[in-house]
Amino acid sequence: MQKRLNYSASDIMRRAEQLIQHSSNRYRITVQIANRAKQRRGLDASEDFDDLPLKPVIRAIIEMSDEIAQPELLAD
Secondary structure: OOOOOOOOHHHHHHHHHHHHHHOOOHHHHHHHHHHHHHHHHHHHHHOOOOOOOOOHHHHHHHHHHHOOOOHHHOOO
């Protein structure tokens, strides 16, 4: 049985706003989220998952917001 991760839309928005507030450049953090999602999508496709619990962009936002305590991970 696959574990379902449930995040509300307000929780995702709060995390996205948190990322934007901690970034010096809104465009740059948006591109970083997109790149992370692109990487995750490629990894997930190679692992052959049928039903992913989260979309790649949402997963990227969650992962990156969890890494705010470690700003060196957000750098290019």
